[in-house]
Amino acid sequence: MIKISCPYNWICGREFTTEELSSHDRDFVISAAAKKMKLIFIDCPVCKVSFSYNPSTNESIASGMMNPDQKEKKGPVRKTLKEFNTLLKKDKVAIPKEYLDYLLSEQFKAKPEVWKDQDSFELFSYDALREVVNIDGKDYVTARQLKGFALSLSELGEETDQLDKSIVIGESGTSLLFIDSRDQDSLFVFHPDGGDREKTNLSLKDLL
Structure with missing residues (x-):
């Protein structure tokens, strides 16, 4: 059983197990972990927002919304x-x-x-x-x-x-x-x- 933390700590931040995921996401996480994949997308079972997840490092990354308390970025970095x-x-x-x-x-x-x-x-x-x-x-x-x-x-x-x-x-x-x-x-x-x-x-x- 894998424990995962929701990265949206300003609205959720709950820790949950793979058993709480939808059957599709649960099977996907288990399969991705076995294959040592580094990037997948799953939905938090509590706040229902999608986020990036690295099965190899068990790292959750906020990707669906921004923290309103964080300072606004100056803009995207571009190559010349x-x-x-x-x-x-x-x-x-x-x-x-x-x-x-x-x-x-x-x-x-x-x-x-x-x-x-x-x-x-x-x-x-x-x-x-x-x-x-x-x-x-x-x-x-x-x-x-x-x-x-x-x-x-x-x-x-x-x-x-x-x-x-x-x-x-x-x-x-x-x-x-x-x-x-x-x-x-x-x-x-x-x-x-x-x-x-x-x-x-x-x-x-x-x-x-």
Whole structure:
């Protein structure tokens, strides 16, 4: 039986066991711990808010809401254009030119429909693609965060299908929309809570 603490101590902060989780979350935590996964998302059974959890270290991380008592951050940390382009060049990846032109144009739209009758994905602006995010203790730019997830998956012996070469372009909740590196056109969704990839009914050409 694993004891977990809710990270939202300003509204909850309760400690609970895996037995108090929903059957789905309980099985997921047990399975993730056995696989030594480093990042999953579960719901607190008390306050019902989702948070990040590291089964390997039993660490809970507030990710669904901010503490109102904390000082407001000055803003996201971004790589400069030069640093960003250097990172892409080092990784031997690139944002397709047609999409980059679209990002910088007045025609850019933030919310494309990915599945009919389902929530839209919000596309990242060019500035947002350069923002620094932390994946399993390491910093990546938003556009390249799948590199971090791919590293975790490969450590578990799972196939990554060149996930580390893909460019992330949008998000919906915790799910990430990315361009398949194999054809630079197909759009997929990556689900961090299980490492699953799902092909959408859109291509990059559809966005343009």
